[in-house]
Amino acid sequence: MYVLGVTDSGAGDAPLERAADMIVDRLSRAGRVGVLRYDATIADGTADLRASGLTPGGDVTYALGADGDWSATGTERSIEDVLESLALECSYAVVVGHELPSYPSVVVGDRRDDDLSDSVITAVQNPGELDIEAVVSDLEATEPYETLDSLVAQIKRSPAAERAGAIATFTGRVRAKDDEDDPRTKYLEFEKYEGVADERMAALEAELEAREGVYGVLLYHRTGIVADGDDIVHVVVLAGHRTEAFRTVEDGINRLKDEVPLFKKEITVDDEFWVHESSE
């Protein structure tokens, strides 16, 4: 799932909404689109339903229609929580009205260009200036958002899933300490050889998928900053039986670590260093 922020920089609500609508319309032609509207005035998640005459009385309330249409309200959800659930079923998520420094974004308004962060795809004075096709191709050149759950959901949708009795996964995450006395790791920063890393991951997926009894392989590795406790890498294998599923997951992560040009810098509370230097 690709995540795109649409934020207001002095344009006001109506131009912001129009820009978001234009982008959502275009993305809807390519896949399922989730829209997250940030509104700080929502103070009581259940108030909307109460106002329409219902007394929900729960922390999460769904109102369901006969044909699968629905609305929902609730409490205690962050933007990250919503993205996690959208990633299970959407190809795109558009976040309107809240800055997301770590995701690509479109800015509407007259803020000067030199104030903009690197993650901004384009900044326009008004929605009419938007080159939607350029926004979509720039968005699709960014790193997609995936989680272990979204990758498992994706592989289950594979047509070959009807022959698969096993899904095995590996998740690599940032550990704060290897030993009790180690200085805490704050985060890791990954650099990728653009193009070549993706080619090698795709070739590795294809090679593993060619194995007897293996019906699907997904490899996903984050780049940039990954904080202590967060996931770095996932390997997901769809297979006929557990033996080839386990074997392929293990070979997949080992070969990814050996063959894909990714470079890891570790930043601890005391120090920072390239991880390969400590083992050369």
Added chain:
Amino acid sequence: MTTATAIEWKLFADLAEHAGTRTVTLEIDPETDTVGDALDALLEDQPDLAERVLDGGELRSQINVLRNGADVRSQEDGLETQLEDGDELALFPPVSGG
């Protein structure tokens, strides 16, 4: 007749830090120049980087050289590999993903 053409080096991780840059463009002669010649030309202006990647004048075995995504040691003719116009060369330490 030979015409000078260009190739690009890409540097990664601490090698980019030693060089103070991530990319270096060099003019080469595709009729005669090899990957080794491009490496010599790269390191000529980069004493810090040279010290990092060379050991007794030889390229350290842990340092990887790719030409257009292919490992020159295992998939091509090593540093003797002939260059072509527009080649992308990459120099990097052991990979450390995951």
